[in-house]
Every structure is written in structure tokens, then in C-alpha cells.
Amino acid sequence: MQGKKAHQESLFIQFQLSDHVPADNFYRRLKGILDLDFLYQTTSKYYGKEGQKSIDPVVFMKLMLVGYLENINSDRRIIASSGMRMDILYFLGYSLGEELPWHSTLSRTRKLFGEQVFLELFKQVLKLCIDKGLISGKRQAVDSALIPANASKHSMVERMVMEDASVFSRELNDNIEKEPVKPEAPKENNEDNNKNDQEKKDKKGPTNQTHYSPSDPDSRLTTKPGKPMKLYYRAQMSVDTASHFITYIQAFKGNQTDNSSLPAILPQLIANLSGSHVSRPEEILADTGYSSGKAIRALTANNLKGYIPNPGRYKSSREDEGFIYDDQYDRYVCLMGVELPFRRIESAHDEPTVYKKIYESNISDCKNCPFKEICANKKGFKKLVDSADKPLYEYMRKRVESPKGKQMKSLRSSTVEPVFGSLINYTGLRRINTKGLKQANKGMLMAAVAYNIKKLLAHKPKKIKELKMPVIKGINGLLYRLFSSFIRHYPLNPIPSF
Ligand code: SF4
Known part of the structure; x- marks a missing residue:
């Protein structure tokens, strides 16, 4: 008999959110392992004693995290999506129908909290991974990627010459003994020449020296191979080669070179891994962009061994x-x-x-x-x-050209590059949606936190493999199988029957 579902809405229902979020749900498991109570202490300095109550800092940070975990880069959409998901509401500590914070409080609170708060969260999650025995710490692969800024190249304006500087320059000019001015040869088309000069300037376009973006003055013009010139930030990141967890991430200006950033990266990378039972970093793998005398000296100063190929223009021998x-x-x-x-x-x-x-x-x-x-x-x-710095480059050349150095080269590219791909495509780092270097840094830290959490929760302890008997091939294998079959049928010490 054909059935037909009748629907009569119940007037009273008994509902408990936790009953409807399965035990193996991602956010339920995350709620079980992530303790963010330290935020009350860390962020207390940003609040006064009176006035309206702010958003709960733990709720704020969880909402931020949801944005990066779900690859949503709009505060408005984070709130809208969270309200429709029972597992996220359970993670946030909200009930069904309870109103979530207004989306603009997210951007206000993000600006209010310093970078240190986000770095603290990154370290807490890193510690969770270390405590699970997932990070070795010994060998780190470093790389960078350009992340588009939230500003357009076409909105750049010319940098104003400082008033003081112009006065100073005028004074200098006044004090210079003037040479007799030579009469200029008459030019045929002076107006046309000026026009051509201006056209050439316009064609050349803005540069970081002459122009800046008023909406995001920290972003910098730069380019990737085969891509047009744009405003970018640069994400510097290090990844543990044993487990592919992110151990360091920081935002730099788009035009800052990798080799000039390395001396700033190393102390923070060591600090991130310190205070835990994981071993101190010993080896740094990086590409040729990180090579310079200063960078190699920074490695030695931090007691680290590097595997960094020398620049192509470096000549070992003439x-x-x-x-x-x-x-x-x-x-x-x-x-x-x-x-x-x-x-x-x-x-x-x-x-x-x-x-x-x-x-x-x-x-x-x-x-x-x-x-x-x-x-x-x-x-x-x-x-x-x-x-x-030739002695330093020679020291590095010998390391990189050694058999271990060649292994390290392929290990570096197979470690760090897929992690950047994952961060950019699935963890909200396709572009920076905030303004300024500090805000960009907070976004990068949150993306790295989300990446590490996803990896941590996806980790399954390895099963102990069952021992298998070795397979013996050829005539020896045939004899072995015949002998085993004979022993099974006619044991050497048969069990006496009573
Ligand atoms: S002697 Fe001849 S080969 Fe030697 S440096 Fe001078 S020009 Fe060059």
C-alpha cells in the first residue's frame, strides 16, 4: 500500500542541541580539545571597567576561526552561515534561535586586539599538535607567497614631498655657487618633447618609490612571474618537514625580499617551538631567494644549519x-x-x-x-x-651540493609548497581582506591556526601492522611449503591420545 506522510507541526518540543551534533562531528571534537579561556586574561587590557558589555573574546575568536575553517572571508557571511549550522552553534556555545553577535563587532574587535593575542592562539594550537607528538621540530622548510592586498593599483597616488625636505633642498640650492648658465640650444619642438616625457612616465606606471595606496599604505607593488603588477603582502611561513604542520607565519610588505626577511624569521620560529618538549630547530631548508651573506650569518648566529642554494649570479670559480x-x-x-x-x-x-x-x-x-x-x-x-661573503657562499655551496643537500632540495619543495596551496585555496588566504600590515599578520596567523587544527583533527594514529610470514620464491619456497604441509599432517611430537 502506498504511504503518504502527514505533517502536523508539534506545538511543544523538547530540544537539546548537543543531542543533534554527533560525537564525531568536527566542531564537537574541536570544542573538546580547544580551550580558549586564556583569552579572558590576555584581552582584559583592551577593555574598560564600565560601559556596555563587549562580545565575549572566546566567541569572537571562535567566529574568526569558523571563517578560516569554512574558507569564508566576509564577516557578514560568517555570522549568516554560523546561524544556520547546529554544529557551529554548539561549538560557539549558542542555542538554536539565540541571536549571534552583529557582524560589525567582528571587524571592530579584530582591530582592537593586538597581534600578540593572535600569536598566542597560534602557539596554543601548535602546542596541542606538539603534545600529540605530531611535530619533530628538528628540520624546518621556509618559503614565502604573495597574497593580494585589499587595494587597487589604480587608486595609488603620488607621494608628497615633505614640506621640510623641500625647504631644506631650497636652502641647499641657494647656498650652491651658481655656475654661469650656458645658453641652451634651441629645441625645435619643446612642447612635443615635454608631452612625450609625460607619456613615457604614464606608460611606466606607478612605483613604490613614487606612489602609495591611500586606502592601504602598507601594501606594496610587486609581481609574480607571468602575472601583472599588483599590490601585495608577503606571507613568510615555515613548515615542519616531518609532519607538514605550520610552525611560523608572518606578514611582510610585498616588496621585502626573502633574504632580508630571514634574520627576522629565525628568532620567532625558535620562540614558537620553545617551551615544549619538541627538539629545537637544527636545519633550515629554503630556496635561492633566501641566499645572502646576511642570511647565512643569521643562520649561524641562531645556531642553525642551512640548505640554501647560492644565487645564480654567484661565481664559485673564475x-x-x-x-x-x-x-x-x-x-x-x-x-x-x-x-x-x-x-x-x-x-x-x-x-x-x-x-x-x-x-x-x-x-x-x-x-x-x-x-x-x-x-x-x-x-x-x-x-x-x-x-x-665568498667564504660563506662556499660553505653553503658545499652543503647544498652534498648528497644530503640534494635530498633536502626535493624535501623542501614537496613540504612547503602544498601547504601554501592549501592555505590559499581552502583556508581563507586567497586575499587579505583587511587594511594594514598588522591586520594582514592577524589574518595569516588565523589561517595557519585553522590549517593546523584541520590537520590535527584529521590525524589518526597508525595501526600496528600484523606480522606476515615472508614469501619465499623459487625452489626454496616449494620445499618450504612441502615441509610445512608435511609437519602439519605428521607433527614431530604428536599429542598422545587417551
Ligand atoms: S694581461 Fe691580458 S688576459 Fe691578463 S688580465 Fe690583462 S688583458 Fe686580461
Whole structure:
């Protein structure tokens, strides 16, 4: 007989939210392991003694977390989605029908709390992972990714020259003894030339030196290979190579280079892992972007061993160019036997903190050389430039080219790159939705917290494998099987029958 469901709404029902959230539900399990009570103490300094009650800091942080766990990057949508999910309401400590906080309180509270609060939460979750024995700590892979800022390149405006600076420059100009002005040669089309100059400037577009974004002054113009120039922040991250948990994350300005960031990354990375029974980081794996004399010195200062390939432009030897290095006298000798002694240290034009060693031959030595045309410069001598940090680069080259160094290279790319992919695509880090470096840092910390939590709850202890008898192949295997079958049928010590 065909059935037909009749519906009569009950007037009174008995309902308990916890009865409707299964024991293995993600948020129920998360509620069981995540204790955020430390937030009451940490955030108490942001509140006064009087006035209206604020949003509960634990509820705020849980709502933030829900946003990153569910890959929702709008405060309004976080509240709307949470209200429709029984498991999230249970996680937040709300009942069905109970009104959730207004969405704008989320952005106000996010601005109110300092970065330290978010860093504290990151450390608490990291500690949970460490306590479960999931983090080794010994070897860390470091990498960075550009995350689009919440500002458009087209809204950038020209930086104003400081008033004081202009006064100072005017005074300087007044004090300069003026040379007699040479009469300028008449230009045929002065107006056209000015127009062309302006057009060239416009075509070149804004730069970080000349322009800034008024809506987000901390964002910086930069580009990824094959992508247009945009305003970005840079996420620096380190991942434990044993377990792929995130052990450090921080926002930097988009145009800050990786090698200049490494000295700031290392102490914070060590601090994140300190105070736990996990071993102190010993090895750092990074790509060639992190290579510089300063970065290698920072590794040594923090008692760390690095596996960082030297930059492509670094030359370990000049033998292919016909110059042999003589380390006893710190000089090069060319194929004609002419010496190029060390002359001086120079700083690089683009990076004033990078120093170079200059080796030069004498003009008189090169005067009659048959290779002068292709070897010497216009002034008639040969100039060789070496990095002043050559011993450091050589130390790193030997490490990277060793068999272990080659293993570390493939380990680095297989560890950190998938984690960035996951953060960007599934954990709310596709773009920064806030303004300013501090706010960007808070967002990155929350994305890393959500990533670590997902990984922690997905972890299942490994089952102990059953022992299997070895499979013996060939004639030996046949004999073994025949012998075992014989023993089964005719045991050596048969059980006596009574
Ligand atoms: S030009 Fe000078 S440095 Fe170059 S090969 Fe000749 S002698 Fe040597």
C-alpha cells in the first residue's frame, strides 16, 4: 500500500542541541580539545571597567576561526552561515534561535586586539599538535607567497614631498655657487618633447618609490612571474618537514625580499617551538631567494644549519674565464700570468648593505696583451668583482651540493609548497581582506591556526601492522611449503591420545 506522510507541526518540543551534533562531528571534537579561556586574561587590557558589555573574546575568536575553517572571508557571511549550522552553534556555545553577535563587532574587535593575542592562539594550537607528538621540530622548510592586498593599483597616488625636505633642498640650492648658465640650444619642438616625457612616465606606471595606496599604505607593488603588477603582502611561513604542520607565519610588505626577511624569521620560529618538549630547530631548508651573506650569518648566529642554494649570479670559480684564485695572497692570476691583486671593498648600487671585493690588474701589465680587446675594460685594465661573503657562499655551496643537500632540495619543495596551496585555496588566504600590515599578520596567523587544527583533527594514529610470514620464491619456497604441509599432517611430537 502506498504511504503518504502527514505533517502536523508539534506545538511543544523538547530540544537539546548537543543531542543533534554527533560525537564525531568536527566542531564537537574541536570544542573538546580547544580551550580558549586564556583569552579572558590576555584581552582584559583592551577593555574598560564600565560601559556596555563587549562580545565575549572566546566567541569572537571562535567566529574568526569558523571563517578560516569554512574558507569564508566576509564577516557578514560568517555570522549568516554560523546561524544556520547546529554544529557551529554548539561549538560557539549558542542555542538554536539565540541571536549571534552583529557582524560589525567582528571587524571592530579584530582591530582592537593586538597581534600578540593572535600569536598566542597560534602557539596554543601548535602546542596541542606538539603534545600529540605530531611535530619533530628538528628540520624546518621556509618559503614565502604573495597574497593580494585589499587595494587597487589604480587608486595609488603620488607621494608628497615633505614640506621640510623641500625647504631644506631650497636652502641647499641657494647656498650652491651658481655656475654661469650656458645658453641652451634651441629645441625645435619643446612642447612635443615635454608631452612625450609625460607619456613615457604614464606608460611606466606607478612605483613604490613614487606612489602609495591611500586606502592601504602598507601594501606594496610587486609581481609574480607571468602575472601583472599588483599590490601585495608577503606571507613568510615555515613548515615542519616531518609532519607538514605550520610552525611560523608572518606578514611582510610585498616588496621585502626573502633574504632580508630571514634574520627576522629565525628568532620567532625558535620562540614558537620553545617551551615544549619538541627538539629545537637544527636545519633550515629554503630556496635561492633566501641566499645572502646576511642570511647565512643569521643562520649561524641562531645556531642553525642551512640548505640554501647560492644565487645564480654567484661565481664559485673564475677558471672558465681564465683566472685562477691564489688564496695565499688573496689575488687572481690570468692566463698570461698577470696578477690581479685585491684593491678595495665596494657596496652594491641596489643594496648598500651588500659588499663586493674588487680585484684589478695594472694598465701597464695589460698594455701589450693579445687578449686586451676582449678581456680588459675601456680604461685598459681587467676588473674582477667577487662577493665579500665568498667564504660563506662556499660553505653553503658545499652543503647544498652534498648528497644530503640534494635530498633536502626535493624535501623542501614537496613540504612547503602544498601547504601554501592549501592555505590559499581552502583556508581563507586567497586575499587579505583587511587594511594594514598588522591586520594582514592577524589574518595569516588565523589561517595557519585553522590549517593546523584541520590537520590535527584529521590525524589518526597508525595501526600496528600484523606480522606476515615472508614469501619465499623459487625452489626454496616449494620445499618450504612441502615441509610445512608435511609437519602439519605428521607433527614431530604428536599429542598422545587417551
Ligand atoms: S688583458 Fe690583462 S688580465 Fe686580461 S688576459 Fe691580458 S694581461 Fe691578463
